Amino acid sequence: MDPFDEEQQAFNGSPLDDENLLSGQFWGELRVFLAVAKTRSFNRAAEITNTSQPRVSRQVKRLQDVVGSQLFIATARGVKLTQKGEALAHALCRLDQTLYSITSDLKAEITEAEGTVSVSITDGLNALFAAPALEQFSAQYPKIQLHLKNSVNLMHLRENQTDMMIGIGPAESSGIRFRKLGQIHFIPVVAKDYIQKHGLPTRDNLEQHSFLQSEYYGQWDGWQKAVARGRIAHYCNNSFAYGMLVKAGQGIGLLGSYTLVEPCVVPLELDLRISVPLYLSALTDRLNARPVRLVFDWLSDVFGSNNPWFADQFRLNNPPSVYDAGFRKMFNLEGIAETDRSR
Numbered sequence: 001m002d003p004f005d006e007e008q009q010a011f012n013g014s015p016l017d018d019e020n021l022l023s024g025q026f027w028g029e030l031r032v033f034l035a036v037a038k039t040r041s042f043n044r045a046a047e048i049t050n051t052s053q054p055r056v057s058r059q060v061k062r063l064q065d066v067v068g069s070q071l072f073i074a075t076a077r078g079v080k081l082t083q084k085g086e087a088l089a090h091a092l093c094r095l096d097q098t099l100y101s102i103t104s105d106l107k108a109e110i111t112e113a114e115g116t117v118s119v120s121i122t123d124g125l126n127a128l129f130a131a132p133a134l135e136q137f138s139a140q141y142p143k144i145q146l147h148l149k150n151s152v153n154l155m156h157l158r159e160n161q162t163d164m165m166i167g168i169g170p171a172e173s174s175g176i177r178f179r180k181l182g183q184i185h186f187i188p189v190v191a192k193d194y195i196q197k198h199g200l201p202t203r204d205n206l207e208q209h210s211f212l213q214s215e216y217y218g219q220w221d222g223w224q225k226a227v228a229r230g231r232i233a234h235y236c237n238n239s240f241a242y243g244m245l246v247k248a249g250q251g252i253g254l255l256g257s258y259t260l261v262e263p264c265v266v267p268l269e270l271d272l273r274i275s276v277p278l279y280l281s282a283l284t285d286r287l288n289a290r291p292v293r294l295v296f297d298w299l300s301d302v303f304g305s306n307n308p309w310f311a312d313q314f315r316l317n318n319p320p321s322v323y324d325a326g327f328r329k330m331f332n333l334e335g336i337a338e339t340d341r342s343r
Contacts, residue, residue, distance in 0.1 A: 035048045129309075189265050
């Protein structure tokens with residue numbers, strides 16, 4: 001029988017008769033559980049949900065009591081989902097994305113250029129390209145609001161609860177459309193302050209130098225071999241903070257070639273250059289909304305191969321262009337000559 005039939009006097013399903021499951025506390029605990037499941041960390045989940053680590057632990061314990069199953073196992077590298085925990089996490093992700101799509105569709109008109117569009121993007125790409133380019137986009141479409149979010153997972157769109165995501169791989173699954181953009185060219189760099197204190201790093205003296213490491217770079221053998229020859233000064237997985245550590249002279253870093261607009265950064269000749277294709281992925285059903293399509297096309301232009309910094313061909317020095325005008329202004333670099341940037 002249809003649950004919404006007038007003859008149906010009550011809902012079919014015992015879960016809706018359980019006061020614990022109907023409580024706001026239970027839904028809050030599910031939200032906390034999903035944050036722990038995504039980050040594999042009680043501390044990170046506390047940051048995301050704006051609460052404390054002990055409170056996260058208490059909420060997860062109560063949820064386990066309510067459902068009658070252990071959901072996590074503590075390990076030396078963080079927490080690991082049990083089989084029951086994995087099943088619940090996947091179910092909640094599907095529910096989370098469904099509810100998000102429904103509410104987003106209700107907020108945005110299908111034909112009007114008005115509404116909120118969320119984009120998951122790394123801090124560095126956001127600060128140096130998306131945010132500066134937003135002024136021109138907003139002037140053309142003043143009723144479109146962007147929600148620029150940090151990526152929880154650079155490979156999986158749905159885990160970020162977002163309309164679209166810029167990442168280093170295509171999100172190939174049903175209900176998702178992706179577009180290949182340009183390429184990020186990573187090169188080893190060091191700050192001038194570091195050189196003044198420790199000398200210039202070269203292919204022959206890396207044993208005497210310090211590196212800044214990130215777990216995102218573990219897949220690249222060339223970088224790993226270079227790091228193994230020296231010592232690791234610090235670890236950092238936040239792209240913007242990583243760049244700031246390099247700028248502060250804390251060690252050799254692996255950064256996108258566009259950071260060379262900073263006059264304090266010097267590229268190193270270590271026979272090490274890594275090019276990684278960028279992809280823009282979006283939920284197919286959300287692209288039916290005009291605001292989402294407009295943002296999708298705008299980001300494709302900002303991070304496409306027409307932007308010299310993301311061109312297929314690597315260049316150490318790119319001439320000033322419309323794509324970097326925003327962050328050159330942000331860092332007061334308009335008056336810096338090409339020869340100054342190449343030193």
